[in-house]
Amino acid sequence: MQIRRKLRSSGRMTAFLLCLFFAAYRQGLTQNQTVTPAFLKKPFRADAATRTFAQYAKMLREQCGISLIADGIPLKENAELEFDGTAKAALNRIADAFDFTWTTKSGIVLMNKRFKSKEERPQINLPEMRQMTKEIVEAFHSIKYNADPQQWKPMLQTLAQSFTREQAQTLLEGQTLQATQLAPQQRELLTQAIYTMTFARPLPAWEMLLYRLENISNSYLLAKPRIEQSEGDEPQIPFDLFYVSKDKNGKLLSETIPYSLQPKE
Amino acid sequence: MWRQSLVLFCQSLLSALLIGSLLSSVSAQTKDSAATSLSERLKTRISLEAGTPPLAELLATLSKQTGMTIQAESYLNSRTVFSQFDGISIRAVLDALAELNDWTWRDTGDNKILITRRRLRFPTEAAAVPRRIQASIPKDIRTFLKIPQPNADLTQYFSPIALVQTDTVENVKQHTFMLLNQVKAELIASLKPTEINGEPLRYKEMDALRQKNLLTILIFTNFEQVPYALLQSDLPPYAMNPASALLQLEGGTTLHVRTIIEDARRRTKIGFGTQVKMGNGEEKNP
Numbered sequence: 001m002q003i004r005r006k007l008r009s010s011g012r013m014t015a016f017l018l019c020l021f022f023a024a025y026r027q028g029l030t031q032n033q034t035v036t037p038a039f040l041k042k043p044f045r046a047d048a049a050t051r052t053f054a055q056y057a058k059m060l061r062e063q064c065g066i067s068l069i070a071d072g073i074p075l076k077e078n079a080e081l082e083f084d085g086t087a088k089a090a091l092n093r094i095a096d097a098f099d100f101t102w103t104t105k106s107g108i109v110l111m112n113k114r115f116k117s118k119e120e121r122p123q124i125n126l127p128e129m130r131q132m133t134k135e136i137v138e139a140f141h142s143i144k145y146n147a148d149p150q151q152w153k154p155m156l157q158t159l160a161q162s163f164t165r166e167q168a169q170t171l172l173e174g175q176t177l178q179a180t181q182l183a184p185q186q187r188e189l190l191t192q193a194i195y196t197m198t199f200a201r202p203l204p205a206w207e208m209l210l211y212r213l214e215n216i217s218n219s220y221l222l223a224k225p226r227i228e229q230s231e232g233d234e235p236q237i238p239f240d241l242f243y244v245s246k247d248k249n250g251k252l253l254s255e256t257i258p259y260s261l262q263p264k265e
Numbered sequence: 266m267w268r269q270s271l272v273l274f275c276q277s278l279l280s281a282l283l284i285g286s287l288l289s290s291v292s293a294q295t296k297d298s299a300a301t302s303l304s305e306r307l308k309t310r311i312s313l314e315a316g317t318p319p320l321a322e323l324l325a326t327l328s329k330q331t332g333m334t335i336q337a338e339s340y341l342n343s344r345t346v347f348s349q350f351d352g353i354s355i356r357a358v359l360d361a362l363a364e365l366n367d368w369t370w371r372d373t374g375d376n377k378i379l380i381t382r383r384r385l386r387f388p389t390e391a392a393a394v395p396r397r398i399q400a401s402i403p404k405d406i407r408t409f410l411k412i413p414q415p416n417a418d419l420t421q422y423f424s425p426i427a428l429v430q431t432d433t434v435e436n437v438k439q440h441t442f443m444l445l446n447q448v449k450a451e452l453i454a455s456l457k458p459t460e461i462n463g464e465p466l467r468y469k470e471m472d473a474l475r476q477k478n479l480l481t482i483l484i485f486t487n488f489e490q491v492p493y494a495l496l497q498s499d500l501p502p503y504a505m506n507p508a509s510a511l512l513q514l515e516g517g518t519t520l521h522v523r524t525i526i527e528d529a530r531r532r533t534k535i536g537f538g539t540q541v542k543m544g545n546g547e548e549k550n551p
Contacts, residue, residue, distance in 0.1 A: 054315050054347070061315070061351050069358075069365055070347035071405055073317045105364045106357035108350070112365065115409045118443050122405040124481045127340035135401035143391045153539040160520050160541035168543050171514035176525075179510040191507040194522060195391055197537050198504045202491050209487045220465035221479065223456055237453055239461045243479070257482060259449045 037104055039064050040088040048082035056094045060087060060109075070111035074098040075119050126213065133210045140203045145195035147203065155193035162186055212245050219245040222254070303372055306333055307356040315349040323348055324380070331355045337380035341368070367404040367414075385417040392419050392505045395495045409444075410488060411437050412497050425494040425501050426526060426533055434493045445485050452478040501535045502526075510536075514543075 042064040051059075053074050060066040064087040079097035083090045091109060095102045099120050100111040113120055146155070162185075163171070170177050179187055212219065222242040241257045309331040318326070321342035324335045333355070344366070350358060359370045359378065370380045385400055387393040399407065400415040407414075411433050413423055428434055455475055460466055468476060494500055502524040503510035513521045515538070523536030 054317075057315050057347070057349055061349055065351050067350045067353045068315075068348070069361055071365055072345045073347055103364075105361045106353075108353060108357060108361040110361055110365045111347075113405055113408065115440070118440070119447070121444060121448075121481070122403070122409045123344055124477055124484060125340075125343035126476075126480060127343060128403060129480060129484055131340040132401050132403065132406075136398050139394050139397035139401065142389055142397065143394060152537075156520050156522070156539050157541045160543050163543060171512065171520075172517065172543070174514070176523075177512040179508050179512070187508070190510060190512075190522065194504050194507050194510065197522075198391075198492075198494075198500060199394065202495065205487055205490050209483060212483060216480075217469045220467045221452075221471075222463055222465060223461040224463045225461055241453065243483075244465070257449060257452075259446070259453060 036088065037107060039066055039107070040086065040091070040104070042087045044083050044085065044087045044090040046081070046083045046090075048080060050078045050080045052078045053094070053098045056081070056090075060090065060094075063087075066091075066109055067107065068109040068111065070100060071113050072123050074100065074113070075121065076117065126216065130210070130213045133206060133213055137203075137206050137210050140199055140206060143195060143199070145192060145199050147200055149196070149200040149204070151200070152193040152197040155189055155196065159186055159189045159193065162189070208247070211248050215246065219243065221257075303376070306331055306376070307354065307359075309355045310352045311350045311355055311358055312352055313348060313350040315347070317345050317347045320344045320346055320380075327355060327358065332376070334375075334377040335359075335380070336377070337368075338382065341366075341380065341382070365404075385415065387417050388419065392500060393417075395499055398491075398495055399497075409440070410496060419499075422505070423498040425498040426535060428493060428498050433497065437493075437497065438489070441485055441489055445482060445489070448478045448481045448485075452482070503536055513538075518542075 044063050057068050099117040101114045102111045223239045225239045242254050244254045328335045363369050367383050369383045373379045387397050396415045399412050511523050518540050519538050520541040521536050521538030523534050526533045
């Protein structure tokens with residue numbers, strides 16, 4: 001009776017292990033195999049001609065039934081390409097010509113800008129930029145540190161003043177002192193100095209940007225003709241361009257938008 | 266008497282249980298049928314001619330074809346998406362849109378689908394701040410700034426030192442500088458001679474291209490000012506884990522907070538410091 005029970009339980013265990021093994025094997029198979037979707041193997045032909053990205057996409061749909069989405073339209077208006085191969089080879093060349101990377105998801109070709117071309121730009125939309133800036137400011141505020149970017153210096157000075165004779169001696173002898181060798185209060189001061197140094201400096205610029213984006217409709221540009229050209233060999237535009245906005249206290253802020261006609265290499 | 270009461274009690278208990286089970290099965294059936302109807306609707310085939318509409322417009326077209334209400338978080342509505350679909354299920358379209366932009370979508374009930382940005386759960390600690398910043402940035406700008414795909418697993422460390430060594434920081438700076446210069450040039454070229462008179466050119470009265478150029482200048486000028494350790498990598502080790510920081514004194518007066526990284530080729534010191542007056546060695550509280 002006992003033997004039968006043991007056999008049954010070991011049988012169950014074997015079945016369980018086999019299931020586990022089979023599942024792991026299938027997982028391994030799906031991970032190792034990069035299956036090319038059938039539509040990518042379809043032939044694609046086109047004579048050499050200058051076409052827009054949308055025209056190439058339309059041809060891919062007509063000849064190979066390809067559904068495609070791309071992150072905006074490419075800045076490059078057209079490209080001259082000739083094809084006589086598979087849809088996959090055509091996609092490689094079209095993506096390269098219009099500065100995209102491509103992949104597939106659920107039978108759809110996805111194209112993302114790769115920004116290899118110096119001309120290509122990301123999408124900039126006010127609501128999305130406001131949301132991004134708001135979240136960046138929130139990230140900066142998610143931990144505790146001194147908002148004054150200069151405060152890490154007095155913090156380190158206070159820390160140095162608090163060193164015991166042994167700690168000071170270690171440092172004066174040119175040896176390193178590990179944070180773990182500090183007293184809890186000293187370590188807290190060091191942590192605050194590190195966080196203040198790391199996070200406080202960029203924060204005001206992002207807070208200012210958020211305020212500006214929230215009130216951008218009240219801002220303006222000023223183009224003021226230059227009375228005198230400053231000396232130098234570099235060619236200059238004959239006016240100064242200012243961006244005028246207000247800070248959160250209502251104070252008028254005027255900033256030059258610096259521009260040189262001769263871009264730096 | 267007590268027997269009668271017991272029988273009555275049992276009868277009412279049974280009735281209550283019966284009604285309860287009936288109600289729950291009805292509610293389960295309603296849920297099931299709602300789920301079935303959603304999963305059926307998600308199989309609706311979509312066909313769309315090539316075009317580059319703003320997202321809100323694309324989603325309105327998809328809603329019309331599926332009979333569902335498909336919307337995105339409002340701040341995403343102005344993004345443009347080139348799209349052409351040829352008999353593709355709406356589920357596949359939503360998955361592809363999400364994958365393209367690092368978004369996600371969910372069923373919010375009542376036949377509604379909401380597209381949102383993918384949100385990660387970050388721990389509330391300083392080490393997670395760069396990842397939170399990076400995850401706030403749209404995917405295309407992340408690609409432009411060579412920001413790695415953010416994830417919430419802080420054990421996968423992206424070293425700021427490695428970034429400098431591979432010239433990534435310098436390349437991004439150069440690329441950003443060129444972008445800013447191009448956009449400024451376009452803005453300047455768009456000014457008519459009559460506008461160069463010291464009179465305000467108000468944002469709300471600008472055309473869309475001029476507004477976009479000005480916005481690009483504001484945004485990318487700010488990106489230029491963020492330290493690369495916050496934008497393109499994780500914090501340096503001393504800030505990632507302050508308990509690992511080392512203190513060193515140089516010249517007898519400059520106290521440095523550092524991490525020292527040694528490998529076969531070089532010894533890299535990374536950190537910051539300032540001039541200090543050392544304590545006199547007396548025991549005291551900081």
